[in-house]
Amino acid sequence: IETHEIDNPVYRASEKKTSAAIQPDISLDDFLAHLDQHEYVQELKLPHHISSFNFTKKAFSERKWDDVNVKARGLFVNMVSKQIVSRSYNKFFNIDERPETKMHHLVNHLQFPVTVYDKANGYLGTVGYNEMEDELVFTSKSYTSHVKQNQHASWVEELFYQTFGDVQVDYIKSYVSDHNVSLVFEVILPEKDPHVITYDHDQLILLDIVKRQLSYEKAPFTEVQRVSEQLGISSKQEVAVFQDWTSFYKWYQAVSHDDSIKEEGYVIEDHRGFMTKLKLPYYQFWKQMRAIKQRVAEKRSTQKYIQALQTAEQARFYTWLLEQDAHAVRNSSIIELRSQFEQSDAAQLNKDGINA
Structure with missing residues (x-):
C-alpha cells in the first residue's frame, strides 16, 4: 500500500476560529x-x-x-x-x-x-x-x-x-x-x-x-x-x-x-x-406544555410533542387545550392556562366521582 497526498486548494475557511484554553491571568x-x-x-x-x-x-x-x-x-x-x-x-x-x-x-x-x-x-x-x-x-x-x-x-x-x-x-x-x-x-x-x-x-x-x-x-x-x-x-x-x-x-x-x-x-x-x-419535574412538565400551547396557538404541527406525552395529565391538558378558543390560547400565558385547566380538571374529576 502506498499513500499519495494531494493538497485541495478549494475549501471554505471560517472567518473566525474557536479559541484554545486561555491563561487565568490574561489581560x-x-x-x-x-x-x-x-x-x-x-x-x-x-x-x-x-x-x-x-x-x-x-x-x-x-x-x-x-x-x-x-x-x-x-x-x-x-x-x-x-x-x-x-x-x-x-x-x-x-x-x-x-x-x-x-x-x-x-x-x-x-x-x-x-x-x-x-x-x-x-x-x-x-x-x-x-x-x-x-x-x-x-x-x-x-x-x-x-x-x-x-x-x-x-x-x-x-x-x-x-x-x-x-x-x-x-x-x-x-x-x-x-x-x-x-x-x-x-x-x-x-x-x-x-x-x-x-x-x-x-x-x-x-x-x-x-x-x-x-x-x-x-x-x-x-x-x-x-x-x-x-x-x-x-x-x-x-x-x-x-x-x-x-x-x-x-x-x-x-x-x-x-x-x-x-x-x-x-x-x-x-x-x-x-x-x-x-x-425539577413540575417545571419541566409545564415548560413542555408551554411549547405545545405555542404550537396549538400558531396552528402548527404538534406531532413531535404529542409523541413525548407520557402521562395521563399531559394527555388531558393537550386534549383540553385543543377545545379552547385559539385566540384565547394565543393571548394567555401558560400560568393562566394551567390555572383554568386545573379548575376544569378538578371539576370534571369531581363530576366523574359523583356519577360513579
Whole structure:
C-alpha cells in the first residue's frame, strides 16, 4: 500500500476560529482579541462606549463551549476605558447536559461540602457601574437599559428604582463602585414577563455579587445575605448542604422524581465553586406544555410533542387545550392556562366521582 497526498486548494475557511484554553491571568485586551476572533461569540455595540459579548445561538444549538465563550455571557465592557462595567456568571450547565455534569463524572469530581440553592423562575438582570459616566449600568440579555427597544434591561432599571429609595440607591452605587462588583438579580415580573412558576408580585431577588473582572469570582453567600438584608429584599435561599456523595445522591434521586415541588429547580455548587443546575419535574412538565400551547396557538404541527406525552395529565391538558378558543390560547400565558385547566380538571374529576 502506498499513500499519495494531494493538497485541495478549494475549501471554505471560517472567518473566525474557536479559541484554545486561555491563561487565568490574561489581560482584558488579549481576551477581547480572543472574543473578536471567536466563531461562537458575538459583540453588540451599545451606547456610552459599551459593548456586550455573548455566545451565539449556534454555540447553544451545536453545544460548542470552551474557555472563552462560557465567559461571554452577560459580559459588558467599556471599550474606551477598557473596564468591565457589568459581569454575570460564566455559562454553566444542567445535570446530564455536558460530560462534566453527568453523574458518573460528578461522583468523582464534586468537591464536598456541596451547597444547594433554590432557583427562582424569572430572568437574569445585573446592576454594574460605568466609571466614565459615573452611573449605574442596568443589563439583561446582552443589552443595557439605554437601548429602549429592549424591554428586559429597561424593566430591570424600572423595577430597581421602584424597589429602592434614594439612600439605598446611593449605597448600591458606592458598593458596586468601591468593591468593583456587579449585583446579579433574578427579576420576577408576573404580569409583564410570566414564565412557568407562579409569583404574586414584582420583585428583585439578589442571587450573587460578582467581581467585575475576567476571572470569575464572587462574594461569599454570607455577604449576599448581609447586603440583601440591608436593602430589605430577598436573596437566593440555601436549601441544603451535603458533606458526602451518598447523602447528596439520595437527595438528588428524591427531588428529581418529585413532581409536587412547584419550583424551577436548584443550583448546585461544590467547595471549589463548580456549578451545575437541576430542573425539577413540575417545571419541566409545564415548560413542555408551554411549547405545545405555542404550537396549538400558531396552528402548527404538534406531532413531535404529542409523541413525548407520557402521562395521563399531559394527555388531558393537550386534549383540553385543543377545545379552547385559539385566540384565547394565543393571548394567555401558560400560568393562566394551567390555572383554568386545573379548575376544569378538578371539576370534571369531581363530576366523574359523583356519577360513579
